[in-house]
Each structure stands twice: as structure tokens, then as C-alpha cells.
Amino acid sequence: MTESTKPILYSYFRSSCSWRVRIALALKGIDYETMPINLIKDGGQQFSKEFQALNPMKQVPALKIDGITIGQSLAIIEYLEETRPTPRLLPQDPKKRATVRMISDLIAGGIQPLQNLSILKQVGQENQLTWAQNAITSGFKALEQILQSTAGKYCVGDEVSMADLCLVPQVANAERYKVDLTPYPTINRINKTLLALEAFQVSHPCRQPDTPAELRA
Numbered sequence: 001m002t003e004s005t006k007p008i009l010y011s012y013f014r015s016s017c018s019w020r021v022r023i024a025l026a027l028k029g030i031d032y033e034t035m036p037i038n039l040i041k042d043g044g045q046q047f048s049k050e051f052q053a054l055n056p057m058k059q060v061p062a063l064k065i066d067g068i069t070i071g072q073s074l075a076i077i078e079y080l081e082e083t084r085p086t087p088r089l090l091p092q093d094p095k096k097r098a099t100v101r102m103i104s105d106l107i108a109g110g111i112q113p114l115q116n117l118s119i120l121k122q123v124g125q126e127n128q129l130t131w132a133q134n135a136i137t138s139g140f141k142a143l144e145q146i147l148q149s150t151a152g153k154y155c156v157g158d159e160v161s162m163a164d165l166c167l168v169p170q171v172a173n174a175e176r177y178k179v180d181l182t183p184y185p186t187i188n189r190i191n192k193t194l195l196a197l198e199a200f201q202v203s204h205p206c207r208q209p210d211t212p213a214e215l216r217a
């Protein structure tokens with residue numbers, strides 16, 4: 001039997017960082033296998049020795065591709081961009097490219113890590129919701145202001161970019177933590193527009209191999 005050469009995505013259905021990568025894979029038409037890592041079950045499968053050997057940060061996603069394993073969703077997306085450049089997820093124009101990276105970092109570095117599972121555990125059950133809401137709200141205030149000058153149909157102009165791959169999963173987290181989106185009309189509008197695209201739908205948490213039956217749609 002020949003060994004599969006398909007990329008393997010270590011992913012959790014509900015992980016916003018995994019969803020970013022799933023969207024990139026879908027947009028670029030890359031066939032891959034999903035290896036589910038359940039962040040809750042057995043105390044968290046991300047802590048297993050086997051997974052730590054793949055990603056010492058004990059976080060999803062990780063992507064095995066072309067003989068290497070890459071952790072960190074933005075590094076994965078940039079690798080896919082450099083090796084499979086179409087459709088483009090980073091604009092050609094350096095200024096727009098910087099804007100895409102700024103928005104991606106704002107979400108991936110300035111919002112998501114503050115409301116990640118390991119932080120919420122430390123914050124404690126009774127404070128989790130308020131903590132997550134505060135982290136998301138303060139990031140979304142900045143993001144809304146930025147998007148008002150950078151957005152066209154999507155986060156930066158009219159082409160889907162890495163920034164959009166970060167936006168939609170973060171809005172899903174906001175909804176999960178019951179953040180009122182009314183003060184962020186641009187975020188809300190772009191999110192709705194993106195959710196209508198096939199790549200965002202097939203990669204959605206409600207449609208993954210590890211999505212529990214009761215959350216499937």
C-alpha cells in the first residue's frame with residue numbers, strides 16, 4: 001500500500017485558528033485529510049505526547065504538508081500562499097498586503113489569544129464570559145475603525161484575503177460569547193458576505209468530520 005501524500009490538518013471543529021486554515025485550503029482547492037484533535041476530551045488531546053511532538057505549543061492547527069509540519073495558522077496560510085499562489089490571499093500591492101497582515105495580526109495576535117481556552121481556564125469559570133467579551137469588544141472597536149477605511153466588499157478592497165480568513169472565525173467566537181455586534185456594522189456586513197461563499201461554508205465548524213451530531217448543520 002502506498003502512503004498517502006495528502007496534507008494532514010490537525011484540527012478541532014470549533015477552533016477558530018483551524019477554521020482559518022480550512023478556509024485557505026478550500027479556497028486554494030487543496031485536498032487534505034483531517035486529523036481531529038479534541039481540545040476537551042481526555043483533558044485535551046493537544047497535550048498528548050504524540051501531538052506535542054508535532055506542535056510543542058500544544059495548539060491546533062498544525063499542517064503536515066510537503067514533508068514538513070507547520071504550526072501557527074498565519075505561517076501555514078503564508079506557506080500555502082507561497083507554494084500554491086492561486087487564488088491569491090495576499091494582495092500584490094505592498095500597501096494593501098501590509099493592511100491585510102495588520103488586520104490578520106490584530107485578530108490572530110490581539111484578540112484570539114486573549115480568549116483562548118487555556119487563558120479562559122486560568123480566568124476561572126465565573127469570569128470567563130466577561131473576560132472573553134472584553135477582549136473581543138476592545139479588539140472589535142479597533143477593527144471596525146480600521147475596516148471603515150480599508151474595506152470594499154471584503155476586509156481589504158474587493159478580493160478575499162488572509163484578513164477575511166481571520167475575520168469570520170473571530171466573529172463566530174464573538175457570537176459564541178454573546179457579544180452584541182450592533183456597534184460593528186462593517187464587521188457584521190463583511191462577515192455575512194463571506195459566509196455566503198462556498199469555501200467558508202465547507203470549512204464551517206458545523207460541517208467537519210469531528211463535529212458532534214447535535215451541532216451539525
Ligand SMILES: N[C@@H](CCC(=O)N[C@@H](CS)C(=O)NCC(=O)O)C(=O)O
Pocket residue numbers: 014015016017018039044046058059060061071072073074108113116117118119
Ligand atoms: N497563534 C496560534 C494560536 C493557536 C490556538 O490558540 N489554537 C487554539 C484553538 S483556536 C488551541 O489549540 N487551544 C488549545 C488550548 O488552549 O489548550 C495560531 O494562529 O495557530
